[in-house]
Amino acid sequence: MKRAAVVSLLAVGFFAMIGQVALLRELAVASFGVELVFLAGTALWLLAGAIGALAAGRVVGGLRSGIAAGFAALAPLVVAEAVFLRGARTLFGSIPGGYLPLGQQAATAAVGLMPAGALLGWLFRRGADELAATGGSLAAAYAWESVGGGLGSVAATASLWAGVSNLSLLIVAGVGGALVAARDRRARSLAIALALALAALLPFASSLDKVTTAWNHALLAQVADTPYGRVAVVESQGQVVVFENDVLTYDSEGTTPETLVHTAALQVPEKARVLVLEGAQTGLVREVLKHRPSRVVGILMNEASYRAIWPRLPQNERAALAAPELELRFEDPRAFLLRGADRFDLILVGAPEPSSGQTNRFYTVEFFRRCAARLAPGGVLAVPLPSSENFWTPGQLLRNGAVHAALHDVFEDVLVLPGTRDILLASQSPLKRDAATLGARLKARGIATREVTPEYLRYLLTNDRATAIERQLLAAGATANSDVRPVCYEQTALNWLGTMMGGAQQARLPGRQAAVWVIAGIAAVLLGPAALRRGRQVALVGSASMVGMILEAVVLLRYQAEAGALYRDLGLLLTSFMAGLSIGAAAFDRASLSAGSAKRWWGAIPIAGLALLAAGLAGAIGSGQVTELWTSSGFLLATGATVAAVFAATSQPRADPVDIGALYAADLVGGCAGSLLAVGLFVLVLGMEGTAAGAAGLAALSLVLVP
Numbered sequence: 235m236k237r238a239a240v241v242s243l244l245a246v247g248f249f250a251m252i253g254q255v256a257l258l259r260e261l262a263v264a265s266f267g268v269e270l271v272f273l274a275g276t277a278l279w280l281l282a283g284a285i286g287a288l289a290a291g292r293v294v295g296g297l298r299s300g301i302a303a304g305f306a307a308l309a310p311l312v313v314a315e316a317v318f319l320r321g322a323r324t325l326f327g328s329i330p331g332g333y334l335p336l337g338q339q340a341a342t343a344a345v346g347l348m349p350a351g352a353l354l355g356w357l358f359r360r361g362a363d364e365l366a367a368t369g370g371s372l373a374a375a376y377a378w379e380s381v382g383g384g385l386g387s388v389a390a391t392a393s394l395w396a397g398v399s400n401l402s403l404l405i406v407a408g409v410g411g412a413l414v415a416a417r418d419r420r421a422r423s424l425a426i427a428l429a430l431a432l433a434a435l436l437p438f439a440s441s442l443d444k445v446t447t448a449w450n451h452a453l454l455a456q457v458a459d460t461p462y463g464r465v466a467v468v469e470s471q472g473q474v475v476v477f478e479n480d481v482l483t484y485d486s487e488g489t490t491p492e493t494l495v496h497t498a499a500l501q502v503p504e505k506a507r508v509l510v511l512e513g514a515q516t517g518l519v520r521e522v523l524k525h526r527p528s529r530v531v532g533i534l535m536n537e538a539s540y541r542a543i544w545p546r547l548p549q550n551e552r553a554a555l556a557a558p559e560l561e562l563r564f565e566d567p568r569a570f571l572l573r574g575a576d577r578f579d580l581i582l583v584g585a586p587e588p589s590s591g592q593t594n595r596f597y598t599v600e601f602f603r604r605c606a607a608r609l610a611p612g613g614v615l616a617v618p619l620p621s622s623e624n625f626w627t628p629g630q631l632l633r634n635g636a637v638h639a640a641l642h643d644v645f646e647d648v649l650v651l652p653g654t655r656d657i658l659l660a661s662q663s664p665l666k667r668d669a670a671t672l673g674a675r676l677k678a679r680g681i682a683t684r685e686v687t688p689e690y691l692r693y694l695l696t697n698d699r700a701t702a703i704e705r706q707l708l709a710a711g712a713t714a715n716s717d718v719r720p721v722c723y724e725q726t727a728l729n730w731l732g733t734m735m736g737g738a739q740q741a742r743l744p745g746r747q748a749a750v751w752v753i754a755g756i757a758a759v760l761l762g763p764a765a766l767r768r769g770r771q772v773a774l775v776g777s778a779s780m781v782g783m784i785l786e787a788v789v790l791l792r793y794q795a796e797a798g799a800l801y802r803d804l805g806l807l808l809t810s811f812m813a814g815l816s817i818g819a820a821a822f823d824r825a826s827l828s829a830g831s832a833k834r835w836w837g838a839i840p841i842a843g844l845a846l847l848a849a850g851l852a853g854a855i856g857s858g859q860v861t862e863l864w865t866s867s868g869f870l871l872a873t874g875a876t877v878a879a880v881f882a883a884t885s886q887p888r889a890d891p892v893d894i895g896a897l898y899a900a901d902l903v904g905g906c907a908g909s910l911l912a913v914g915l916f917v918l919v920l921g922m923e924g925t926a927a928g929a930a931g932l933a934a935l936s937l938v939l940v941p
Contacts, residue, residue, distance in 0.1 A: 236368035238417065240378050242301050242361040245414045247382025248389070250354045251808070252407045253312050254279055255390040256400050257347055260319040263464050264342060266333070267479035267590065275343050280906035282348035284899035286355025301364065302418035304357045306425050309408035309415070309432060312350050316404050319346040320446040330450065331482075355902065359895050372897065373882035377819035380878065384812030391461075391806070397538075399459045401446070402439040408432045450480060455546055460538035462592065467546045474546050476516075478539065483586065484516040486548050489685040490618075490655060491517030496686040497657050497694070498580060498616035499525045500672045501665060504679065506579035509533070509608070511567040511596070513584020515540055515547065520554035522582070524681045530560045531578070537564040566797065568595060571604035581605050583617045588637065588715065588722040591794040597637045598795070599716045602644040602660070612663045617641070621656040626706070635712030636721045643714050651694050652703045669695040717795040718855055719921035771884045774939040775897050776904035777932065778844060782877035783908030784929045785848055786811060786870060788922050792855055793866040803863060810867035814874025821875075822882035838940045840879035841933060847872055848930035855923045 258275050265271035318325075322342040328334050334342065362375035393403045412429035416422045435442065447466055448454040455469040466477040476484040495518055499506070505528040510518050514532030522530055532555075534540055544552070555562065563570070567585075583605075585596040595601060597617065605615050619634050626634075634656060641648045645660035649667065659665055666672060672695075673688030694700070713721045790807065797803070818840070851869055859865060885897055912925060920928060 236365065236370060239361055239365040239368060239370065239375075241414070241417070242364065243358070243375055243378035244382035244385075245305065245411070246354055246357045246361055247379035247384075247812075248386040249308060249312075249382075249407055249411055250283075250358075250379075251383045251386030251812075252390050252403065253308075253350050253354065255387065256404050256407070257312065257315055257319065257350065259400050259459075259464075260316050261343055261346055263479050264319045264322055264346075265339065266481050267463065271339065271343065274340075274910070275347055277906040277910050278343055278347050279351040280902040280909070282351030283355030283358070284902040284906070285348075286352035286357075287359040287895045287898045287902070289352070289356060289895075301357060301360050302415045302421040302425070304353055304360065305411045305415035306421055306428060308350065308353055308357070309411040309428055311353065312404050312411075313401075313408050313432070313435075315346050315350055316401060317446055321449050322346065324449045330452075331480075355898070358898060362898070371882075372885040373819045373822060373878075376878060376881055376885075376898075377816045380812045380815035380819065380874075384809040384816070387808035387812060388806070391803075394459060394461045399439060399443050400464070401443045402436065405432055405435050405439055451477065456542060458538065458542040460536055460542070462536045462539065465539045465542050467543060469546055472548065474548060476543055478586075481586070484543075486517075486551065488517070491521045492683050492686045493653065493655065494518065494582060494584075494616055494618050494657055495521035495525075496676065496681070496683060497651055497691070498582060498614055498659055500675050500691075501614045501659060501661070502579045502612070507577070507610070509578040509581045511570075511581065511583050511585065513582075514560075514562060515543055515551070515555060516584065517551065518582055518584050519557070519560055520551055523554055523557055523559065525679060527559060530557075531576075532560060532562045533567045533570050534562065534564050535566055540564070568601060568604060568796070571601075571608055574608070576608070577610040577613070578608055579610050579613050581609060581613070581615045583615070587620045588633075588720075591720070591791055594715070594720050594722050595717065595795045597640065597715055597722060598720070599640045599643050599714050600795075601717075602640055606644050606662065609662070613661065614665070615641075615645070615660045617658045617660070619656045619658060621652065621654060623652070623654050626703075631706060631710050632712050633722050635707045635710035636715040638707040639712050639714040640716065650700065650704050650707065652699050653694070656703075667695055718792070718923055720791075720795070770939045772896055772900045774841070774936060775881055775884050776900040776907075777936040777939060778841065778877050778880035779901045779904030780908035780911070781844055781848065781929045781933045781936070782873050783905040784912040784925060785851060785873045787909060787912035788851065788855070788926050788929075789866050789869050789873070792922055793863070797863070806863065807867060807870055811870040811874040814871040814876075815878040816874075817871075818875035818878030819882045822879045838937055840876045840883060841936050841940060844873075844876040844880070844936075845930050845933035847876060848926050848933055852923050852926035852930060855926060 254276075258279070261271060261275045319342065322338075322345075323332075323334060326334055326338045326342070328338075333339070358375070358379055361379075362372055365375045365378075366372070390403065398406075409429045409432045412425045412432065416425035416429065418425075444454060444457055447457045447464075451466050451468050453468050453470045454466060456465075456467040458465045463479040466480070468475045468477070472486075474484070474486040475482065499508070499522065504526050506525065507529045508522050508525075508527045508531070510522065510530065510532045512534065514534055519530060519532055544555075547555075554560070583596055586593045588594040588597040597619075602615070609615065617637065619637060621630060621634060638648065638650065638658065641658060641660045646662045647660065647665050649659040649665045651657040651659070669688075669692040673691050676683075676686070676688055676691070713719065715722050793803075793807065822840070847869070854865070854869075881897070881901060
């Protein structure tokens, strides 16, 4: 029976991680890739697990049959939830491309995530009870589940690189869940039938993938899940439109590449050396070649996306990408800038707006410094930013002002060309502002364009908005956007909320003083259980989990800012955290705990270690560390080990034992709170270094909770 319990716990961790990653990806696409929804979804998943763990204690019946029934129910549930998330906008009657109202978005996330999350929390509690019935401990159950979670995170990441679609992954996971249920002879027939039924869907997974994606994209030609998001290609009568996470990224009939390329390329001579960072396949290279450059280097991160789009591109676009002047490379643009030594006369940034960790890294002081180091004397950097032509909200002003301030921190001259999409030009040499000179260059080069003409350039450079916008940006007082203080997140959050809640764009998130008060409020909450003997264990586990999740969020965001490969390496990073959980829980479970006061000091060791680890992380971020995969993995391993050690030490048998479900629920609820606080407030307001320092203080305060 002990072996059966271990298998159940391994399976719970494995399917929990696959289900969480896959369903959160579906939620991200359903919400246009907005990171706030992704984080809220993580919180809902953890909260649902806590509810399921608490509910399991009230269930009466045989453990083994209950576990088999749970895995059998999980198999079709995860597939059904993915299909629901894909159809939610259609189901709720949203217009194509429009956000659902906030209440309906919350309902979508809850229905699409919480049933599976609650069932997995229920299964963990039942598996832990089964292990306890054979003499095992709660800490051992926690360790085995963490091992399964680590394997699941690797499987979820590897599937993307193997070209397995998200829907196929969930179908395979459903088959696996049904086979786990088949271990119980009373459920074997039903479970095997369910596994066969789901397996029969696999040959049709590609068609099912396309049908469900087409609910939001009529005339869909192709869809592909990549390590960086879902790419959908729509084609009609020769026009090609590309969406990534349901956000429009390319329209073959659009003119947006013209405004970025020509306003920047006219600042430099012909035969220039041009570097295109991201967006090479969205018309930028096509327009650059019109200036007869001597060399063009295009850097793309997402090769899978490029391969999916290439067959559908118009002939003129494919011809441009096959031009002999072009060197196309698939690697991280920031890594390319840091590693190489070649100089360029013009650098074009074709990345999407700074609305996520994936894209914000192309609009920071650190990134602009790397660009400046690769520019030849007189070279120009061009950065586009979504805007509005006639009226800027305070949120737009602050966000664009943060990028403008970052450019001013690096370059001597910055020119803003306003429009529906602002073009920011930067150089260490004076930029040309004479419309007649630039218009004459355009004519001399014989470039055929649809929008950028000499008259357009005169309008762009001489209308009163050009000088007014420059003054507004300088007067906005925005903090320069940086890797460790990604202030663009704040305004992205408020702008997103403003699409559903009137007036949100006019607001500002609380300042540093307010964030400190929030930390003080959490401290006060922690002090309450310190006076109550029976409440200390639950509060301690919740506090440690909250601090651990804050540190995990900081490490992941810092790694993302530098490497830009979080989707690719997330499995490896989460595996490090899960490995730490397993090691910490197992080590403290096996240790011999003495009675009396020694037990108190033993429990204080991992909490003190967590405080020191958080302080060390703050120092490492301040000195520019935690940017490599191995350093990030090391911090996550240590964080997981200390959090699990607290859980294991707290769950040891004592005179006033705490219910298994209560401790596990406290662990999940604490993680839920930490996730929301870390990225929802602290990182935005305090920055990454300040957030880690605040977490160190909270961990140190948690020492008063040690039973």
